Amino acid sequence: MDRKNRYISFTLRVIHNQVKDIISKTVPKSDIAPQTQLQGGILGYLFHHRDSAVYQKDIEKEFRISRATATNTLQVMEKRGLIVRRSLDKDARLKRILMTEAAATNHARVEEHIREMNERMLQGMTPEEIAQFDSYLGRVMKNLEAWQQELGSEELQSAISGKEVEK
Numbered sequence: 001m002d003r004k005n006r007y008i009s010f011t012l013r014v015i016h017n018q019v020k021d022i023i024s025k026t027v028p029k030s031d032i033a034p035q036t037q038l039q040g041g042i043l044g045y046l047f048h049h050r051d052s053a054v055y056q057k058d059i060e061k062e063f064r065i066s067r068a069t070a071t072n073t074l075q076v077m078e079k080r081g082l083i084v085r086r087s088l089d090k091d092a093r094l095k096r097i098l099m100t101e102a103a104a105t106n107h108a109r110v111e112e113h114i115r116e117m118n119e120r121m122l123q124g125m126t127p128e129e130i131a132q133f134d135s136y137l138g139r140v141m142k143n144l145e146a147w148q149q150e151l152g153s154e155e156l157q158s159a160i161s162g163k164e165v166e167k
Contacts, residue, residue: 008140019117027113032081032102038063038073040110043082046099047107054097064148 020037027033034040045062046054060070074097077083082103085095099107122130 022117023113026117027110028106030106032100032106034082035076035080036073038065038069039077039082042073042077043099043103043107044111044114046083046097047104047111050099050104055094056097059097064145 034043041063042059045059049058056067056070056074059065059074060067063070065073074083074085078085081100084098084100086098088094088096122133125133
C-alpha cells in the first residue's frame with residue numbers, strides 16, 4: 001500500500017510499534033521497572049503528579065480503564081514495590097496512590113529517554129509544525145473518544161432492548 005492510500009490508523013499502529021521497540025532497546029533495565037505499558041503509564045502519571053493527591057478514580061479516568069483493570073494493575077504494582085497505597089484518616093476506603101522512592105528514581109531515568117525519543121521524533125519540525133501536529137493528534141483522540149462513547153451507548157441500548165449491535 002503506498003503512502004497516499006494508507007489509512008491513518010495503520011500509520012499510527014506502525015509508529016506505536018516503532019516506539020515500543022525503541023523503548024525496549026533503550027530504557028535501562030531494572031528490577032523495579034513496570035511490566036506492562038499500562039504500569040509504565042501509571043508510573044509516569046504519578047511521577048508528574050507527585051505534588052497532588054492521586055486516587056484510583058484518577059487513574060481510571062486518565063487511562064480510560066475499568067475499575068477492575070485499575071484495581072488489578074495497582075495490586076500487582078504494589079506487590080512489585082512500584083507503588084504504595086495509603087488510607088486517609090477521614091475515610092479509610094479512600095487510598096492515595098504514591099510511587100515508591102525506588103520507582104521514582106528509576107522513572108526519572110526513563111523520563112530522560114522519553115525526552116530524547118520525543119526530540120528525535122520531532123526532529124526537523126518547526127515549533128509551529130509541532131503545535132499543529134499536536135493539535136491534529138488531539139482532534140483524532142477527541143473523535144475516537146466520541147466514537148467510544150457512542151459505542152458504549154449503543155451497547156447499553158442493545159442490552160436494554162435485547163438486540164445485537166452491528167459492528
